[in-house]
Amino acid sequence: MAEKPSEILAQLLSHMRVPRLMRSRPGAPPGLLADLPEAPPPDVRLLAYNADDHVEQKLETLDELPQYLEKWDVVWLDVEGTGDSRLLEHVGEVFQIPKLALEDVQNPAHRPKLEFFDERMHLILRMAHWREERIELEPVNLFVGPNFVVTFQLADRPTDYFEPIRSRILSGRRQIRTSGADYLAYAIIDRVIDAGLPVLEAVAETYHELEAEVLEPSSRQLITRIHAMNSQLLVLRRAVAPHREILQTLRRHPETVFSEEVIPFLGDCYDHAAHVAELSESYHALGVQILDFHLSISSHRQNEITKVLTIIATIFIPLTFIAGIYGMNFNPQASKWNMPELEWAYGYPFVLVLMFAIGVALVAFFWRKGWIGWGD
Incomplete structure (x- = not known):
């Protein structure tokens, strides 16, 4: 251990x-x-x-x-x-x-x-x-x-x-x-x-x-x-x-x-x-x-770890938002306003492409700002 x-x-x-x-007792005679x-x-x-x-x-x-x-x-x-x-x-x-x-x-x-x-x-x-x-x-x-x-x-x-x-x-x-x-x-x-x-x-x-x-x-x-x-x-x-x-x-x-x-x-x-x-x-x-x-x-390494985790979380925030919206179970048959794109033939591929594009755009933005990259 x-x-x-x-x-x-x-x-x-x-x-x-x-x-x-040797430790003399208090009051002991000197010497x-x-x-x-x-x-x-x-x-x-x-x-x-x-x-x-x-x-x-x-x-x-x-x-x-x-x-x-x-x-x-x-x-x-x-x-x-x-x-x-x-x-x-x-x-x-x-x-x-x-x-x-x-x-x-x-x-x-x-x-x-x-x-x-x-x-x-x-x-x-x-x-x-x-x-x-x-x-x-x-x-x-x-x-x-x-x-x-x-x-x-x-x-x-x-x-x-x-x-x-x-x-x-x-x-x-x-x-x-x-x-x-x-x-x-x-x-x-x-x-x-x-x-x-x-x-x-x-x-x-x-x-x-x-x-x-x-x-x-x-x-x-x-x-x-x-x-x-x-x-x-x-x-x-x-x-x-x-x-x-x-x-x-x-x-x-x-x-x-x-x-x-x-x-x-x-x-x-x-x-x-x-x-x-x-x-x-x-x-x-x-x-x-x-x-x-x-x-x-040590503090710099901790900050680097925190920065990476923060960037990952930032990228997934809009993706999670989109996934959360389309995770709501509204019936399109009940109303024309209840997510009509769910019945679109290309709705699912479009959402995937949109989420991928948002992720790439955020990575490019962070790279341009110098927050990520080989130069760190």
């Missing part, structure tokens, strides 16, 4: 609704962390490095973290899954992260934001992914300190989106290995921002396909697909729009954790963020135009 358009639309938009892992028993166990990965060496491993406990912070120039702790409150509290204790910021980590629907505390920075960004004609948005929490970077991501992700950055570190790329934690933070921010470009390229290809389908006899699902894509782009535009303001603040904030050597790279990130935001706005406008064009085409 074919799915209804409403069901298709709900399915396409389902991935745009980010679930809330309250919650356990989510049904959440998968968190996956904690550590990558520490300096100019000459590196170490990478998965951590079962965080007891050795202070030693890594003392030994290595840069420590990157990547946590996938935010449903374990004890783990979050331990991370907060080691890296001196306030509980209010950790509470935001457990809220994946939180809007992008930037805040500073002591010599640390908390940044929330939204990373876009494309999967089966759907735009998925994943929150990325980033904490940056003097010699560390802590990232929080959702669990059960299909792929490791930070793998290119890990590869650069493990392969010994000099720039990232000889730079501080601020450069690593820049690389992560750049990866999150640039993730929107392939998504928008896929959106552009989808819109090109939809433009071609609009010119063909459309199915019921076409308008649903167009509306779903426009809705997803609207959500994407709202999600990435704050990135520009955040990056602009990072470039100008006097308390920023970024050094003067890294700030120019943030300018490049800002340009990418602006490009993503502008493309999302442009493609959303294109989607609205395609939808309007589709509705115009």
Whole structure:
């Protein structure tokens, strides 16, 4: 059984609704962390490095973290899954992260934001992914300190989106290995921002396909697909729009954790963020135009059908009138005025010829007016 358009639309938009892992009760104390028993166990990965060496491993406990912070120039702790409150509290204790910021980590629907505390920075960004004609948005929490970077991501992700950055570190790329934690933070921010470009390229290809389908006899699902894509782009535009303001603040904030050597790279990130935001706005406008064009085409086709039926009905109106008159059963024998032509030998052929002539005359008239013909 074919799915209804409403069901298709709900399915396409389902991935745009980010679930809330934690919803504080009204009146709950600030900074309250919650356990989510049904959440998968968190996956904690550590990558520490300096100019000459590196170490990478998965951590079962965080007891050795202070030693890594003392030994290595840069420590990157990547946590996938935010449903374990004890783990979050331990991370907060080691890296001196306030509980209010950790509470935001457990809220994946939180809007992008930037805040500073002591010599640390908390940044929330939204990373876009494309999967089966759907735009998925994943929150990325980033904490940056003097010699560390802590990232929080959702669990059960299909792929490791930070793998290119890990590869650069493990392969010994000099720039990232000889730079501080601020450069690593820049690389992560750049990866999150640039993730929107392939998504928008896929959106552009989808819109090109939809433009071609609009010119063909459309199915019921076409308008649903167009509306779903426009809705997803609207959500994407709202999600990435704050990135520009955040990056602009990072470039100008006097308390920023970024050094003067890294700030120019943030300018490049800002340009990418602006490009993503502008493309999302442009493609959303294109989607609205395609939808309007589709509705115009559908309305034009409906008008053409109505015109054809109206012309057919107009042709048969006089023919029906003539047939109705001669369908009246008046007896010619009772009066000479009771349809005397009924007794005429050529009466029936004459009426048929008359009806045919009227039909041809109406068709010729409509053709001359341009209401019918190959030129429509």
